[in-house]
Amino acid sequence: MGVSVLKPGLATTVQDTGRPGYYNVGIPPSGSLDQYSSLAANMLVGNGDDAAVLECTYMGPELRFDQPATVAVAGADLPPLLNGEPRPTWESFAVGAGDVLSFGFLRSGARAYLAVSGGFDVPVALGSRSTYALGALGGHRGRALAAGDELPIGPAGGAAPRRAVPEALRRNHPKHREIRVMMGLYDHRLTDSARRAFLETEWRLTPVADRTGFRYRGAELEFRDRDAPFGAGSDPSNIVDAPYPIGSIQIPGGVEPIVLHRDAVSGGGYVMVGTVISADMDDVGQSAPNITTRFTEVDLDGALRARHERAARLDALREAVG
Amino acid sequence: MSVDIRSPLPGVFYRRPSPGSEPFVDVGSAVEPGTVVAIVEVMKQFFEVPAGTEGKIATVAVADAEMVDAGQVLFTVLPW
Structure with a gap:
């Protein structure tokens, strides 16, 4: 049965x-x-x-x-x-x-x-x-x-x-998405112009997008010069290993940002320039290859407001259906 | 009337099983429903697209290694 x-x-x-x-x-x-x-x-x-x-x-x-x-x-x-x-x-x-x-x-x-x-x-x-x-x-x-x-x-x-x-x-699935991010913890490792470019570029989702991570294409981003600290790789996008939050965005080599999703590894040695807010992770999950995406910056208050709005929408859903 | 072969999923369309080998099918090739006509790559997986119909390939609608959407026409087939 x-x-x-x-x-x-x-x-x-x-x-x-x-x-x-x-x-x-x-x-x-x-x-x-x-x-x-x-x-x-x-x-x-x-x-x-x-x-x-x-x-x-x-x-x-x-x-x-x-x-x-x-x-x-x-x-x-x-x-x-x-x-x-x-x-x-x-x-x-x-x-x-x-x-x-x-x-x-x-x-x-x-x-x-x-x-x-x-x-x-x-x-x-x-x-x-x-x-x-x-x-x-x-x-x-x-x-x-x-x-x-x-x-x-x-x-x-x-x-x-x-x-x-x-x-x-019901959810709809536009061909272009605005995904909200909180910048950090390592966005200071990007040059000022690369940090701006990250937020202004219209990124396009590649077919390399699965439950582990979603890889985007659209620009090359430059990191600031530095002497690699002990334990970090030599590429400027490397850091000493750190925990990866779900939703964090790494940019190995400064090309192709990857948004980690719910099957991600828990840590590693890439700069995380920002983290997608929890309220927008569903939208990442509904992105198919070729969808364009802009990452827009919010602060903690903005992220928490978005979280409350999402909770209210779930309450409305429960009221209507549950 | 020709029949369309559509991609069942979004991804990268490949006409060959591996670089350098012959295409699965070309204009004029005979296909049966189970004939593999292309590969679509997504999420590091390679999905073999079956013809789903029988006849002769009339047109190849997409260039090799191009991105396709689910439901996009890949080939047209003239039924026997």
Whole structure:
């Protein structure tokens, strides 16, 4: 009983709200890269916030349901097909035993979240069902789905199908994004003109963008001259190893900034010129290759305001759907 | 009427399995639904794009090593 994987998609993983608390020993938080959409999908099918969903990146899987369930797809505009018939996103719908759920081509965004009433009931590892594939931890056998996998579904609360997220509370996926950052701790290592260029450049996301980090292209940035301190590499973008926050932006060699996301390594020897504020990490997670992005600077008050606004939006979502 | 072969995902379009080797298909090549016609690279993964249809390649719509979006037309095929 549960769900059989007929085709896995490109990088489909079980995710939830994540596995916080172990980054100090090198285990990243993991979890859905777009938490808002992941939570919305769970609310649509009557699940609690901590139920596990499938994160479908760029391409959807093909799944056969071996039991009836209520499902919902939120996040990227990846059109669901039930036995080949179109179904809406941001809205729950019923599936019957033997039904096949597949997906059309991605229309916008990067990651769609598929929730099923009862949640995907894989074993809990260190407090979470999230897959950390690099560490072979959590999820379904610590890896992305493969054809032939069978995923168990947990006991459902019995959600009525046809719940919908109101239009105003759905995410959209523009071709250009403004991502807010707090500069530091090492932005003083950039020349003044490079610091300005970092904030003024229209960066373009490269195909090298996964759960670990998102690599952008657009300008070369110069670092100030210095004598490398003991323990730092010789490249001016190197520092003595330091912890990497989730969302921190490193620029190895001054080319191609990388925004670290929820499967990142916990530390290393690259300058972090800034950190994406937590409220905008979902937007990074929904960025697909070729999306243009400008990093805009905010201060701590601005970041905290954005965090409160995001929390208010989640409350509104809960009010409307949950 | 020709049929489109579209990229199922965004990434970099490659016409060859490796640099220096022959393209998977060219104008005039016969394809079946399972024939691999291109590779799209994203997230350091290489995804083989199947033709999904049968016939003869009529046009190659994208240059080698160009970025493509999901749903973008890669080839057109004249059905038998």
